[in-house]
Each structure stands twice: as C-alpha cells, then as structure tokens.
Amino acid sequence: EAGVTQSPTHLIKTRGQQATLRCSPISGHTSVYWYQQALGLGLQFLLWYDEGEERNRGNFPPRFSGRQFPNYSSELNVNALELEDSALYLCASSATLGPQETQYFGPGTRLLVL
Amino acid sequence: AQSVTQLGSHVSVSEGALVLLRCNYSSSVPPYLFWYVQYPNQGLQLLLKYTSAATLVKGINGFEAEFKKSETSFHLTKPSAHMSDAAEYFCAVSGAGGTSYGKLTFGQGTILTVHP
Numbered sequence: 001e002a003g004v005t006q007s008p009t010h011l012i013k014t015r016g017q018q019a020t021l022r023c024s025p026i027s028g029h030t031s032v033y034w035y036q037q038a039l040g041l042g043l044q045f046l047l048w049y050d051e052g053e054e055r056n057r058g059n060f061p062p063r064f065s066g067r068q069f070p071n072y073s074s075e076l077n078v079n080a081l082e083l084e085d086s087a088l089y090l091c092a093s094s095a096t097l098g099p100q101e102t103q104y105f106g107p108g109t110r111l112l113v114l
Numbered sequence: 115a116q117s118v119t120q121l122g123s124h125v126s127v128s129e130g131a132l133v134l135l136r137c138n139y140s141s142s143v144p145p146y147l148f149w150y151v152q153y154p155n156q157g158l159q160l161l162l163k164y165t166s167a168a169t170l171v172k173g174i175n176g177f178e179a180e181f182k183k184s185e186t187s188f189h190l191t192k193p194s195a196h197m198s199d200a201a202e203y204f205c206a207v208s209g210a211g212g213t214s215y216g217k218l219t220f221g222q223g224t225i226l227t228v229h230p
Contacts, residue, residue: 004157033217043204045217056216090157099146099208100165103218105157 001027004106006091012112013081021076021109025093031055032074033094033103034066038087046089049074050097081113116141116207116214120221128229133192135224137179137205140186146208147188148218149179153201161203164188175199200228 005024013019025032034046045058049068063079072093078085088110092103121136139145146165150158162173169181179190188205202225206218 031216035218042222043206043218043220045219048216050216056213058217092158097216099210099215100163101208102148102160102163104160105150107157 004091004093004104006089006106006109008109009107010110010112012114014114015081015083017081019078019081019085019111021078021089021091021111023074023076023091023093023106025072025074025091026095026104029093029095029104030072031094031097031101032068032072033092034074034076035090035092036060036087037090037108038084041087043090047076078111083113086111086113116145116209116219118205118207118219118221120203120205120224122224123222124225124227126227126229127195129197130194133177133190133195133199133226135190135203135205135226137188137190137221138186139188139205139207141207141210143210146210147179147181148206148208149173149177149188149190150204150206151201152204152223158204161190195226195228197228197230200226202226 007022031050048056066076068074088108090108092105094101117140119138148163149161162171164181172178177192202223205221
C-alpha cells in the first residue's frame with residue numbers, strides 16, 4: 001500500500017511569490033493535515049481537511065490556505081512568501097475522524113524562500 | 115489547552131545501553147498520546163500510540179512507552195540501543211475538541227545519538 005506522497009520534494013521561491021504544495025493521502029483516507037516544521041519553531045499544525053471541508057486551522061495568517069479535492073488529495077497554497085516561510089511542510093492523512101486516529105506522514109516538501 | 119514537554123533536546127547513549135526519552139503532557143481531557151520518529155530528510159514515522167486500552171504500549175523496533183496519569187508522563191524506552199535508532203523523536207498529544215480538535219500538538223523533539 002502506497003503511503004502519503006507529496007510534491008515537489010523541494011521548492012525554491014523568492015519573497016513575495018506564491019507556492020503550491022501537493023499531497024496525496026493513503027488510499028481510503030479522507031482526512032488530510034498540514035504541518036510546518038521550521039528551524040527553531042518545531043512542528044506546528046497548519047490545516048485539517050476532511051471530506052472537502054476545512055475542519056480546523058492553526059495559528060497562521062490567511063495567506064496560508066488550501067483545499068481538498070474530491071479524490072481527497074490536497075493542496076497547500078502560501079501567498080506573498082516571506083523569508084520565515086522557509087520550512088519543511090509535512091502532510092499527513094488519517095482514515096477517519098477522531099483524536100485516537102493515527103496520522104500517517106509523508107516525506108515533506110522543503111520550501112526555501114530567498 | 116494541551117501541551118507536550120520533552121525533557122532534553124539531546125540524548126546520547128552507547129550502543130546496547132538503555133534508551134529513555136522523556137515526555138510530559140498537559141491535557142484537560144483524557145489524552146491520546148503518540149511517539150513519532152524522524153530520520154534525516156524524511157517525514158515522521160509512528161512508533162506507538164496510547165489510546166487508553168493499556169498503560170504499557172509496545173511499538174515498533176523494540177520501543178515501548180508507559181502512560182502514567184499521576185505523573186502526566188509518557189516516557190519512551192528501549193532496553194538496548196542500536197546504531198540505527200539515531201534519529202529525532204517527537205512526542206505528541208491529540209486534540210479531543212474545540213480548537214484542538216484534529217490536530218497533533220508536538221513536543222520540541224529529542225535528538226538521540228548512539229555511540230559505538
């Protein structure tokens with residue numbers, strides 16, 4: 001069974017540009033989560049999508065947005081990039097809702113903002 | 115609000131020695147707790163999780179963790195370290211409701227170094 005996949009693996013952008021990151025969940029999983037792992041800040045929750053709806057959002061500005069498609073894949077968009085957006089962005093998926101559900105993580109997309 | 119504290123950002127052990135990585139949590143409701151491992155340039159891999167079925171939880175690669183409600187702890191142990199255990203380990207608590215629902219709150223991570 002294929003795990004969570006993310007693309008691209010690396011992304012280089014300049015300040016002010018927009019970045020689009022993509023995630024495909026494990027087959028059969030309906031929930032997709034996004035996390036940011038920035039140097040010195042640790043792992044922080046960004047967004048949670050389930051059945052196409054945004055269910056929860058972390059403490060990030062509105063220029064971080066996303067969506068979930070009918071096939072449950074997801075996209076994270078970061079507008080007006082700032083230098084501090086440089087980080088590893090991790091996507092995870094789970095089979096159903098609920099705090100006991102395991103979130104399975106992808107390999108991440110490393111975003112570098114110059 | 116929920117939170118996780120991992121004591122010790124770096125832990126160094128010799129190969130064959132006991133591994134003990136400490137995690138304390140804060141949660142207003144009975145918690146669901148997880149340990150993940152991250153190898154360099156990779157995503158997170160689940161080691162084990164606590165969901166109230168048993169206080170001693172066994173995971174992959176010989177790791178286990180014990181949930182102690184009185185101490186609000188969920189420490190990770192392995193009797194004998196292997197060189198391949200060198201990685202960063204994260205403890206996390208899962209949100210049960212409100213603004214915490216659906217999200218994992220992670221500790222700051224502990225880098226484990228294993229010496230030959």
